[in-house]
Amino acid sequence: MNGQIYDVLVIGGGINGAGIARDAAGRGLSVLLCEKDDLAQHTSSASTKLIHGGLRYLEYYEFGLVRKALQEREVLLKAAPHIIGPLRFVMPHDASQRPQWMIRAGLFLYDHLAKRELLPGAETLNLERHPAGLPLKPGFKRGFAYSDGWVQDARLVVLNAQDAAERGAVVLTRTECVFAQRERELWRCTLREEGGATRTVLARSVVNAAGPWVDTLLKNVIGRSASKSVRLVKGSHIIVRRLFDHSNAYIFQNPDKRIIFAIPYENDFTLIGTTDVEYRGDPAQVRIDDDEVRYLCEMSNRYFAKQIDPEDVVSTFSGVRPLLDDESANAASVTRDYTLELDTVDGAPLLSVFGGKITTYRKLAEQAVDQLAKSLGVHSPTWTAAVPLPGGDLAQPTFEAFLADARQRYPWLPLPLLTRYARSYGSRIGIVIGEATDLAGLGGEILPGLYEAEVRYLMDVEWARKAEDILWRRSKLKLHLPVGAEAVLDRWMAARSASAPVGSSADLFEPRSA
Incomplete structure (x- = not known):
């Protein structure tokens, strides 16, 4: 590191850390990003692969979060059209659950909470005639369709880190921050490489974007406490051989009020998920359990004519979502919004990230760097909303x-x-x-x-x-x-x-x- 003092040390190479590193580097700040494993190795590669407003969050009156996510959906579709694209969702109507008028009202609100330029609006479907009705059980005759987007989630993280590096940031993977100490206007931090070698770096500010480890990093590495905390919720998915031939995805409402998605995946497969289960173990060791596999199979079988069981599962993946703890009664209703905590009490700034979702990462990063830049006396303007990610500057319109x-x-x-x-x-x-x-x-x-x-x-x-x-x-x-x-x-x-x-x-x- 040649004794350089960095403006920002970002700890965590998930989507939030990579997004913050990119934004900060683009504003002229010197940035070092360290990640103890591979980029996106944990939460950020275990999503449902969606860029979406979060239709179900309307049920919890999270109108601000949904609006923010819908706005970001448009931004990201333009920024990375190679790894992000439109996806049409079909919602079969189950007469025993929410009435049709309520669903229509929710979809109308979803279409109009934010400006929509790239995606078509919602519509009512006759599933006896629409191709999306063919794979379903005969009892589902009516349904609804609306638009959202899909994403290659881990590649989104990598492209943010790549852009940060091209703007001057240093990106160190398989490098863990094991000690951080404030020394008035600087942080002195010890980084340990995978092989055990250590190095000391100095930074004018530190960003704690450690995701599921945000609390642990604060307590054990930085030696600070925070007024916020995260609630760890496990989300698991199963992958099975293709259950349908068309390009639409499905959103299913279940009797327990949870929803699951069934998404066309990698041409030959269908991705089904996710679960919402409280998690108290090591986030690095998260695995799907037998009950989750059975649950996802059962929910799929409730709707699809082609039945599946655990033996049909080709692959699985699980991740721990570090959700902002809002003391909700159950895991499914915990907010997907985020908060940023800036600590400047004893000198050099420390910014910690609590919560968030992949769709709103860019806005989170922008707000984080706004706070840091002000503390560091930097006045460069925001920029990421209008600049494509690496590879996203396609010369053609589509x-x-x-x-x-x-x-x-x-x-x-x-x-x-x-x-x-x-x-x-x-x-x-x-x-x-x-x-x-x-x-x-x-x-x-x-x-x-x-x-x-x-x-x-x-x-x-x-x-x-x-x-x-x-x-x-x-x-x-x-x-x-x-x-x-x-x-x-x-x-x-x-x-x-x-x-x-x-x-x-x-x-x-x-x-x-x-």
């Missing part, structure tokens, strides 16, 4: 047009591979492909559909260090590959790391400015 243009430029790429590249890297697809003019130019095919050129890019630019980083977070290739694929890739990456030092995205691109 992703479909961009993909068609890419097919003209790379006719030798198989369409499934080209589509995955376009969805993952957007306008930076050419950097991944490099000078290649055929498949051989991409290097060896390490695993089916995974070539050396892409792995080198992910290691050099996106901080990938292990096979799991690539096969589960930066892609979902793990779902499509045979048992043992991860070990093959780990061996290749280890050999490559031993022979070629890993750089960062800052080495490959010209510095960006807001």
